[in-house]
Amino acid sequence: xxxxxxxxRFFSASIEDSMDALYGVAxxxxxxxxxxxxxxxxxxxxxxxxxxxxxxxxxxRPWIFRILRNCFISDYRKKSIRPVESAYRExxxxxxxxxxxxxxxxxxxxxxxxxxxPEHEFFNDILGEAIMSAIDxxxxxxxxxxLLINVEGLTYxxxxxxxxxPCGTIRSRMKRGRTLLQxxxxxxxxxxxxxxxxxxxxxTDE
Amino acid sequence: MSEHKDNSVNSxxxxxxxxxxxxxxxxxxxxxxxxxxxxERHIQHCRSCYSRAEVESLLTKRVRxxxxxxxxxxxxxxxxHLMDNF
Numbered sequence: 001x002x003x004x005x006x007x008x009r010f011f012s013a014s015i016e017d018s019m020d021a022l023y024g025v026a027x028x029x030x031x032x033x034x035x036x037x038x039x040x041x042x043x044x045x046x047x048x049x050x051x052x053x054x055x056x057x058x059x060x061r062p063w064i065f066r067i068l069r070n071c072f073i074s075d076y077r078k079k080s081i082r083p084v085e086s087a088y089r090e091x092x093x094x095x096x097x098x099x100x101x102x103x104x105x106x107x108x109x110x111x112x113x114x115x116x117x118p119e120h121e122f123f124n125d126i127l128g129e130a131i132m133s134a135i136d137x138x139x140x141x142x143x144x145x146x147l148l149i150n151v152e153g154l155t156y157x158x159x160x161x162x163x164x165x166p167c168g169t170i171r172s173r174m175k176r177g178r179t180l181l182q183x184x185x186x187x188x189x190x191x192x193x194x195x196x197x198x199x200x201x202x203x204t205d206e
Numbered sequence: 207m208s209e210h211k212d213n214s215v216n217s218x219x220x221x222x223x224x225x226x227x228x229x230x231x232x233x234x235x236x237x238x239x240x241x242x243x244x245x246e247r248h249i250q251h252c253r254s255c256y257s258r259a260e261v262e263s264l265l266t267k268r269v270r271x272x273x274x275x276x277x278x279x280x281x282x283x284x285x286x287h288l289m290d291n292f
Contacts (some may be wrong), residue, residue, distance in 0.1 A: 003292070012289050019282055024275030044285055048292050111261065120230045131272040149233060150266050153274040156235045174229045179261070181269070 003051050011051055014060045015044055021061075021152045022068055023061060026149055028136065029072045039076055043068040062161035069144070069162065111182045127185075130192075134184035142177030145170055224248045224255045232262055 004012070015022075022043065026036035047067045054063050141163075148159040150169075151184055156174075160167045219241075221229070227236060227245045236242045249256045277285075 008289075008292065011292075015285060015289065019277040019285060020275060023277040023281060027275055028273070030254055033278070037278070037284070038279065040277070041288060044288060048289070127268060128272040135269065135273060146269065147273060149268050156230070156233065163289055168244065171230060171235070174233065175226070178229060178265070182265070 003048070007051055011048060014064070015047075018061065018064060022064065025065065025144070025147055025152065026068060026072070028143060029069070030076055031142075035076060039068065039072055043071040043076065046071060059062075059158070060159065062158040065148060065154070065162035066164065118127050130185055130188045131181075134181050134188065137184060138177055138180055140182060142173050142180060145173040146177045146181065149174060219244045219248050220253060221248075221255055224252065225258070228255075228259060228262060232259065232266065 019040075022040045023036055026039045026043075027033060030036045030039050043064070047064055050067065054060065102197060116145045135146065138146065144163060148162055149153045149156065154162065156167050160170045163170070224245055227241060230236045231242065231245050236245065249259055
């Protein structure tokens with residue numbers, strides 16, 4: 001079915017609103033600005049072709065992010081500078097929840113003590129870079145979940161639709177992704193000499 | 207672990223349950239009013255979980271600030287040109 005003028009106006013306005021978000025997510029998937037721009041352009045072209053399949057226009061955001069993601073997987077992942085995590089699995093199930101909670105419990109106290117020190121206000125630039133580096137090294141599934149929710153403001157329901165997984169999986173990924181993020185930041189702080197490792201935590205790492 | 211004090215309210219939750227609900231709460235995704243009330247009651251009385259919630263909230267702000275990107279003028283022009291030709 002051909003797209004109407006009204007469809008065209010809606011589509012253009014929605015893309016205008018989403019350009020920064022699409023580019024931001026594409027950049028974290030593709031790894032370079034040039035590939036990210038190509039990826040966004042390809043996804044927008046595919047989205048327009050498939051626009052008639054969008055039944056509920058209020059779901060445009062998850063819909064376009066899903067197309068972006070599918071585009072990346074089908075056309076870009078092979079040449080991405082990121083390692084392909086084909087063997088990666090969700091790594092979390094109900095039976096691991098207790099272990100996860102225990103990890104969060106121990107790690108957050110340590111992280112908190114470090115993070116809460118006033119002089120870290122001086123390290124904002126370093127922290128910004130450290131955060132991006134830590135996000136980039138998250139396993140793909142967690143990185144995308146944290147980005148879509150914490151950076152782009154999607155709801156869990158929208159993120160589930162964008163990534164093609166159940167809502168409960170998004171909830172688990174947020175917990176796990178944020179824990180891994182803290183762990184990476186904590187490790188970077190220790191490596192940079194900004195924090196001192198507490199020996200008592202040494203045996204609790206994965 | 208924490209200094210959580212059970213005020214003998216049946217619906218009160220422990221630290222592990224509070225941590226389990228923490229991200230959904232901060233992300234505005236705790237749909238159940240009872241769970242939300244239990245969580246809020248818990249962090250009002252548990253310093254450890256309250257601090258954790260504060261740190262997580264700060265980390266979210268810093269993640270957002272660090273990861274926000276802007277489409278270049280060239281990309282914006284490319285997309286507009288693309289859409290003009292649909």
